[in-house]
Amino acid sequence: MNVLIIRQLCRSFREGVRVHRVLDQADARVAGGEAVAVIGRSGSGKSTLLNLISGIDRADSGTVEIDGRDVTALIEPQRTLFRRARIGFVYQFFNLLPTLDVEENVRLALELNGVRGAEARQRSAAMLTEVGLGDRLHGAVDALSGGEQQRVAIARAITRARGATLLVVTHDEALARSADRVLELRDGQLHEAADSHSSGRRAAAR
Known part of the structure; x- marks a missing residue:
């Protein structure tokens, strides 16, 4: 089932x-639970696309x-x-x-959506444990490495949902190849990459 239709x-x-x-009559469909990488040269409109998907910006049409x-x-x-309840962001910084x-x-992401108290603490701790930071729960974020800070941001973005659909804008070819498409x-x-459908399977096989 498609959860995102452009x-x-x-x-x-x-x-x-x-x-x-x-953006000029761009079309795309993303299925539930799918990880899709979006690539393109600088200035091609990747950030604009994300802003339109999330409702930060308004489309001219479409x-x-x-x-x-x-x-x-x-x-x-x-x-x-809608954005607060359904969409999580991992920013470059x-x-x-x-x-x-x-x-x-x-x-904080949970509390902004009405999940509070012990349940919020348990869910945030569980997600941080999943990303390998269960022993850093009460550490200062400034003391974390860049990679660890990224994992905190990922945990914050997906803590509200299991089986989240991921749309990743990247210049990292290795990261793009690990996506499903x-x-x-x-x-x-938006154009489907030539080897798109096999990229995720190749990454899983390595």
């Missing part, structure tokens, strides 16, 4: 007198559906509430809060 998505930006069309919900039709504060310890950074954003459209 149809004819368009987004343009004005640069002086010139209009730059970043639709984005997540679990049958048309995100492009939502208004504020509906988009913010992780955006961890230095005033909170490791477990508190993850627990690879989509290339080129000339404003």
Whole structure:
């Protein structure tokens, strides 16, 4: 079942007198539980695509559906509430809060969605244990290595759901090959990479 459906998505930006069309009737479908990597040169529109999927930005035309919900039709504060409840982000610079310890950074995502007390602490600790940080729950995030901070950010992003669907924007070819499929954003459209369907199986076999 497709949990993400992108149809004819368009987004343009004005640069002086010139209009730059970043996305030009882009289409894609992502199944539940699937890990999909999105690649493309710098400036190809990868960040714009993520912003449109999450409702941070508004499309000029086209639709984005997540679990049958048309995100492009939502208004504020509906988009913010939907994003908070259904979408987790792992940013390039992780955006961890230095005033909170490791477990508190993850627990905050749960508390913002109404999960509190012992349940929130148990779930955040369990997710951190899954990513190999069960012994660093109450450590300072500034004391973690870059890789460890990334794992905290991943735990925070997926702590609300099991079997999450992952959409990864990356320049790392090895990471892209480990995904189930690879989509290339080129000339404003999403193209299936030639060896996309075998990439995840190759990574699993190594």
